[in-house]
Every structure is written in C-alpha cells, then in structure tokens.
Amino acid sequence: MIAPANHRPADYSPKTALQKKLINRPRDVVTESLEGLALAYPNLLNIAYAPPVVWRKDAPVKGKVALISGSGSGHEPLNTGYVGRGMLDAACPGGLFTSPTPDQYVAAMHAVEGGAGALFITKNYTGGLLNMGMAKEMAEDEGFRVQTVLVNDDVAQNDPENRRAMGATVLVEKIAGAAAEESRPLDHVAAIAQQVADQARSMGLALTGCTSPRIGYPTFELPADEFELGVGIHGERGRQRRMLASADAMTEMMLEPIIQDLGLTEGDNVLALVSGLGATPLQELFIVFRHLHHSLAQRGIPVIRQLVGNYITSLDMAGCTITLLKLTPELTRLWDAPVHTAALHW
Amino acid sequence: MTRDVTLEQMQHWLLHYADQIEQEQATLTRLDAAIGDADHGVNMQHGAEKMRAKINDLTDCHDIDVFLRTIAMTLISSIGGAAGPLYGVFFLRASKEAGPGDVISLDRLAQMFQVGLESIQQRGHARLGDKTMVDALAPAVEALRLATDAGQSTTEALAVASEAAEAGMLATIDMEAKKGRASYLGPRSIGHQDPGATSAYLLVASAAATLGN
Numbered sequence: 001m002i003a004p005a006n007h008r009p010a011d012y013s014p015k016t017a018l019q020k021k022l023i024n025r026p027r028d029v030v031t032e033s034l035e036g037l038a039l040a041y042p043n044l045l046n047i048a049y050a051p052p053v054v055w056r057k058d059a060p061v062k063g064k065v066a067l068i069s070g071s072g073s074g075h076e077p078l079n080t081g082y083v084g085r086g087m088l089d090a091a092c093p094g095g096l097f098t099s100p101t102p103d104q105y106v107a108a109m110h111a112v113e114g115g116a117g118a119l120f121i122t123k124n125y126t127g128g129l130l131n132m133g134m135a136k137e138m139a140e141d142e143g144f145r146v147q148t149v150l151v152n153d154d155v156a157q158n159d160p161e162n163r164r165a166m167g168a169t170v171l172v173e174k175i176a177g178a179a180a181e182e183s184r185p186l187d188h189v190a191a192i193a194q195q196v197a198d199q200a201r202s203m204g205l206a207l208t209g210c211t212s213p214r215i216g217y218p219t220f221e222l223p224a225d226e227f228e229l230g231v232g233i234h235g236e237r238g239r240q241r242r243m244l245a246s247a248d249a250m251t252e253m254m255l256e257p258i259i260q261d262l263g264l265t266e267g268d269n270v271l272a273l274v275s276g277l278g279a280t281p282l283q284e285l286f287i288v289f290r291h292l293h294h295s296l297a298q299r300g301i302p303v304i305r306q307l308v309g310n311y312i313t314s315l316d317m318a319g320c321t322i323t324l325l326k327l328t329p330e331l332t333r334l335w336d337a338p339v340h341t342a343a344l345h346w
Numbered sequence: 347m348t349r350d351v352t353l354e355q356m357q358h359w360l361l362h363y364a365d366q367i368e369q370e371q372a373t374l375t376r377l378d379a380a381i382g383d384a385d386h387g388v389n390m391q392h393g394a395e396k397m398r399a400k401i402n403d404l405t406d407c408h409d410i411d412v413f414l415r416t417i418a419m420t421l422i423s424s425i426g427g428a429a430g431p432l433y434g435v436f437f438l439r440a441s442k443e444a445g446p447g448d449v450i451s452l453d454r455l456a457q458m459f460q461v462g463l464e465s466i467q468q469r470g471h472a473r474l475g476d477k478t479m480v481d482a483l484a485p486a487v488e489a490l491r492l493a494t495d496a497g498q499s500t501t502e503a504l505a506v507a508s509e510a511a512e513a514g515m516l517a518t519i520d521m522e523a524k525k526g527r528a529s530y531l532g533p534r535s536i537g538h539q540d541p542g543a544t545s546a547y548l549l550v551a552s553a554a555a556t557l558g559n
Binding site: 002003072088094095096097098099100101102103125126127130131133134155157162166176212214215217234235236237239308 | 370373375377379381382383384386388389392394422423424425426427428429430431432434469470515525526527529530531532534539547548
C-alpha cells in the first residue's frame with residue numbers, strides 16, 4: 001500500500017471509466033494520430049516515429065534559422081499543425097501531456113538545421129525546461145548553435161517564474177517564424193520571439209475536465225453550475241472554482257487580469273487570440289470574442305488583429321483561453337506575413 | 347557481514363523497481379490526476395518497460411558505472427516530462443560516483459544516493475517541503491548516511507532509508523506544492539500525496555528489497 005486509505009484517490013466507477021472516443025488502443029493514440037496527420041498533409045510534412053519528429057518537407061532551408069518547438073500531445077493543432085513555411089521547421093510531439101525527450105530535439109536538429117542555428121521554443125513547465133535544457137546541451141556538443149525562448153504568459157499564476165505557457169506559444173511561433181523566413185540571424189529571431197513572449201498574457205477557464213485516453217476518466221468533475229477559473233492546458237484544475245455566470249461576465253473575469261498585468265492603456269493596439277480548449281463550439285468562442293472586442297474598444301484598446309478557433313487545446317476539455325499581445329508595427333507586419341501550415345495559412 | 351553491493355544486485359534492484367512501477371501504475375496516475383496532469387503512472391511505466399528490456403539486453407556489462415549510465419540514458423529518452431530528466435540525472439550522477447568495477451561498498455552506495463539527490467535538486471530547483479520527489483529522497487539519503495556511518499549492515503541501513511522515504515512520502519500529503527504542476531493549484535494541492543515522492547519512495551523500497559545481504 002503506497003498511499004494511505006483516506007488519501008487514496010477514489011476508484012472510478014466502470015461507467016465513467018468507459019470513455020467514448022474515436023480511438024483504437026489507448027497506447028497507440030499519439031502514433032496513429034501522427035500517421036493520420038502525415039497522410040492528410042503529404043506535400044507539407046515529413047514525419048518520423050522513433051523518436052517522433054514532424055518537420056517541413058522543404059527543410060533544411062539553407063541559411064535560415066530553424067525553429068523547433070516541443071510539446072506534449074493533446075494540444076492539437078499545437079505544435080504539429082504549425083509546421084510549415086513561415087512558422088515552425090519542426091515539432092517534437094511528446095506523449096499525452098508529456099514533454100518530449102531530448103533525443104527528439106536532437107533528431108529534429110539533424111532534420112532541419114540549415115546552417116544558421118536553431119531557436120528552441122519552450123513552454124514554461126518543469127518537464128519541458130528540463131528536457132529542452134538537456135537537448136540544448138546535446139545539440140551544442142554536436143556543434144550546433146542553439147538559442148531558446150521561454151513562453152510563460154499565464155496570469156492565473158501570481159509568481160511570474162511559475163507562469164505556464166498558453167496561447168502566446170502560437171503567437172511566438174508565428175511571429176518568430178516570419179522573422180526567420182526573412183533570413184534574419186539567430187540573435188534577431190530569438191529577440192523577436194522574446195519580445196512576443198514578454199508582451200503577451202493569457203487566462204483560461206474550464207467548464208469540464210478532460211479525459212486522457214491513457215487514463216479513461218476525467219481529470220476532475222464539476223457540478224452543473226460551477227466552472228474553474230485560471231486553468232492551464234493539461235486538464236488540471238484552476239486556481240478557483242466559481243459559480244457559472246453569463247459569457248460576458250466570465251469573459252470579463254479572464255480579461256481584466258490580463259489587461260492589468262500587461263499594463264495596457266488607452267491607445268495600445270492588441271492582437272487577441274480566443275482559443276477553445278477542445279470541446280467548446282466555435283459559436284461560443286465567437287460570443288466570447290464579441291464581448292472581448294467590445295470591452296477592449298470601450299477602454300480605447302482596439303483589437304487590430306485576431307484569431308478565434310481551436311489553436312491550443314487540452315484534449316476534450318470544454319472552455320477557452322484568452323491571449324492578448326500588445327502589438328508594435330513590426331510585430332503586426334510579421335503577423336501578417338504569409339504562413340503555410342496545416343492549421344494557419346494566409 | 348559484508349557491506350558490499352554487487353552489479354548483479356543492482357540489476358535486481360532496477361528490475362524490482364520496474365515491477366513495482368507496473369504494479370502501482372494506476373495508483374501513481376490517480377495521485378497525479380488529483381493534483382497534476384495524470385501522466386506520471388503512464389510515463390513511469392513506459393520507462394520501466396524500456397529499462398527492463400535494456401537490463402535484459404545488457405548481458406556483457408561488467409561495470410556498475412556503465413550499467414547505471416545506460417539506465418540513465420534509457421530513462422531520459424523514454425519517460426519524458428519532468429520525471430525522465432530527474433531520474434535520469436540521478437542515475438547519471440550516481441554512475442560517475444560508482445566508477446568502474448562490479449562491486450561497491452555500502453559507503454559508496456550512500457554517497458551515490460547523496461550526489462544523485464543533489465543533481466536532482468540542481469536540475470529541478472526543488473527544496474525539502476516543496477511537495478516533490480525530494481521529500482521522499484532527502485530523508486532516505488540522510489538515514490542511509492547515518493546508518494552507514496553507524497556501522498549497520500546494508501540490509502539494516504537500506505531498511506531505515508526506506509522507512510524514512512515512506513515517512514517523507516506521506517508527509518507530502520499536508521504540504522502545499524511549490525514546484526511542478528501541482529504548484530499551479532496553490533493551497534488546493536494540500537491534502538494530496540505527491541506522485542513523484544511516491545515513485546521515489548518505491549525506488550528506495552526496491553533498493554531495500556534487493557541490495558541487502
């Protein structure tokens with residue numbers, strides 16, 4: 001007995017243990033999903049499985065800084081959906097909600113490095129940092145040049161060192177990807193990535209937990225009239241449980257701390273990302289975006305660029321995250337630059 | 347009374363640990379579901395499978411340092427998350443401390459646990475009381491050192507180390523997490539046993555079950 005009876009997690013009933021998902025064997029979910037991705041984008045992506053790496057078909061691009069992003073699976077389209085011209089050169093998909101291993105980064109380096117070094121984009125999680133740190137040491141031992149950028153945009157955490165990465169990850173990858181495509185040197189690309197990370201903040205809420213296929217029951221269950229405020233993207237509970245309110249009121253609960261933390265003032269231009277967590281209809285996301293747009297306009301903070309949809313998810317969790325990025329003319333221009341990936345293209 | 351530990355015993359230790367992880371996989375996962383992201387059991391089981399296969403393949407290995415280094419690299423490339431690098435650096439650092447040869451003294455084993463713990467703390471920045479694997483390992487390392495210096499046998503010394511690890515693991519229930527995913531919950535992490543401390547306790551308990559004489 002490795003946990004005392006009164007602290008042993010409750011056994012789940014067979015009813016809730018029967019998950020309703022379009023899967024074969026739970027242990028094959030990540031691999032089979034990657035196989036499907038490869039078949040869906042034959043002209044865009046190369047995919048290897050041992051270790052798992054997804055990289056753009058035209059890599060290595062000579063003289064271009066390579067952007068490599070690692071992340072657990074279960075956040076699709078992050079990051080595999082962002083591999084392609086104008087964004088990532090390679091993504092290293094880990095297990096479900098599990099950061100990838102160092103050998104995945106090193107394999108990605110060999111596949112995509114074009115002689116100008118690489119930028120590793122890392123989300124601020126203990127495992128992500130540890131594995132990426134080891135990967136950087138291993139790649140540098142092989143003579144590669146590597147810089148890193150840390151994304152930590154979640155204002156639900158009071159301690160900035162402990163802030164999780166959320167939607168800003170997508171914005172960093174898009175904007176740094178555009179800078180790399182302009183053949184800028186590694187220092188510049190890293191500086192722009194850092195600027196985006198520094199000027200973006202996020203907050204999320206959950207209406208339900210999520211069910212990892214390897215586990216088969218939800219990470220938490222909520223009464224019908226409550227929601228979790230300040231959640232991350234790994235099915236964990238939020239900072240607080242609150243009574244359900246209107247979409248406008250719940251949007252305001254996410255928006256206010258972001259505005260305060262970013263120190264946004266009248267006249268600032270922002271990019272807004274409203275991302276579903278996996279099981280929320282677009283219809284509801286647009287209702288959230290509607291209020292967010294109005295509320296910011298009333299404060300004299302116009303939303304001049306936006307993205308609404310499922311861009312960084314947490315399996316089948318219902319709810320959403322909001323991300324605001326304080327724009328500059330250069331960041332806006334790089335955001336507008338062409339991108340050709342599975343999930344973003346213009 | 348011999349106080350030596352052999353390579354063969356170390357192989358038994360880690361095979362035993364792999365069995366323990368597989369037996370307790372569901373419990374580790376449920377502990378993690380309560381305060382983390384519910385992947386600790388699954389990830390550790392993946393590492394355990396790879397570790398068992400590697401040990402069974404390593405028939406011509408005659409040095410403890412080579413053996414432990416191979417274990418470290420196997421865990422680093424198979425577990426993922428925070429646990430992979432942390433257990434990985436524990437064995438990597440322990441392998442350097444062990445050095446070549448197929449037998450080490452109990453004193454050296456205690457030293458290996460000490461430097462292994464230090465490397466985990468250097469990488470993970472966790473201190474005692476942060477509700478992590480350190481809370482099980484640190485008391486075990488201290489107990490192992492005291493018992494070794496007091497002249498106890500390997501069996502006795504590892505038994506007290508295992509008891510200390512278990513007490514440390516149980517003490518995480520009342521702690522508020524300061525590191526890792528559980529820390530995102532703040533005070534809501536109190537009242538739950540830490541899954542990392544639990545898998546770390548199993549490592550020490552497996553040592554107690556296999557390395558004595």
